[in-house]
Amino acid sequence: MKGFVWLTAGMMVVGSFTSCVSKKKMTEMKDSHAKEMARVNEQLGKCGEDLNMYMKKLSACEQEREGLKGNVKQKDDQITDLRSQLADARKTRDQQFEQVGNLTVMSKAANENMKATLAQMEKKDKYIQLLQQAKSKADSINLALAVNLKSALKDGLDDQDVEIKVDKTVVFINLSDKMLYQSGSSNLTPRAKEVLGKIAKIVESRKDIEIMVEGYTDNKPIATDCIKDNWDLSVKRATSVVRMLQNTYKVDPNKLIAAGRGEYNTLADNNTAEGRATNRRTRIILLPKLDQFYDLMNPNKM
Numbered sequence: 001m002k003g004f005v006w007l008t009a010g011m012m013v014v015g016s017f018t019s020c021v022s023k024k025k026m027t028e029m030k031d032s033h034a035k036e037m038a039r040v041n042e043q044l045g046k047c048g049e050d051l052n053m054y055m056k057k058l059s060a061c062e063q064e065r066e067g068l069k070g071n072v073k074q075k076d077d078q079i080t081d082l083r084s085q086l087a088d089a090r091k092t093r094d095q096q097f098e099q100v101g102n103l104t105v106m107s108k109a110a111n112e113n114m115k116a117t118l119a120q121m122e123k124k125d126k127y128i129q130l131l132q133q134a135k136s137k138a139d140s141i142n143l144a145l146a147v148n149l150k151s152a153l154k155d156g157l158d159d160q161d162v163e164i165k166v167d168k169t170v171v172f173i174n175l176s177d178k179m180l181y182q183s184g185s186s187n188l189t190p191r192a193k194e195v196l197g198k199i200a201k202i203v204e205s206r207k208d209i210e211i212m213v214e215g216y217t218d219n220k221p222i223a224t225d226c227i228k229d230n231w232d233l234s235v236k237r238a239t240s241v242v243r244m245l246q247n248t249y250k251v252d253p254n255k256l257i258a259a260g261r262g263e264y265n266t267l268a269d270n271n272t273a274e275g276r277a278t279n280r281r282t283r284i285i286l287l288p289k290l291d292q293f294y295d296l297m298n299p300n301k302m
Helices: 002-100 108-153 190-204 230-248 273-279 290-296
Strands: 162-167 170-176 209-216 256-260 281-288
Touching: 002 162, 170 190, 190 230, 209 230, 230 256, 230 281
Parallel strands: 209 256
Antiparallel strands: 162 170, 170 281, 209 281
């Protein structure tokens, strides 16, 4: 009987120990699952942020594409109008032929005038074709240049600091003042040197363009020992960029133009801090040289 009692007591102790161990493991498993769930939720939050960033970039690309489509439509409308004028001229020519068709004799002067008219019409038709080819070639050149610039500047740069667009016959780059200059001055930052170096490498390979650097400010007055007002600041900032392109990166100075626009030609409302930050910028405009543009319309160089 005593043996049975001791055996029963021993089994109860073992059962109690097993129960404690199971509860401890259960607690550890719950803690492990909670930590894993927290880690998964954190990863999910980061994925959501990345998705929002890419959606914003996609929206910006869509807006740029719509702008390019508008420019193409405007050019196509101009070409359509010229073709309409040519069709009217041809119709007038045909009517003139019908009117003189029954005449047996045409004076030499009238015959020469008709030939001259026909020659002018043919020249006009060729000119329309040249315009269309020049437009297509210029658009392709600018688009390729914009793609190369975006590729060169994409690494390590905030989208808010750099904006590249194709506008009609030019490519322009908007650079924020906080990236380029020390506050309230025209002194360039180390980051500015890196960005301008990438731009210089692209534009220097293109011998058929000129580079205009325009400085812009907000409407907050400024006056120091070295700077009189916003006009002065915008010009000094433009010349700082031009000097670095020439002296540091050996861009041909004959291709460089520096201009200050002061607090005018705004992009946003100066009544807000965000608007003023948008207006404080430097714009680098890549312009086709006039002789290069005329070459595009030269039939011997098409």
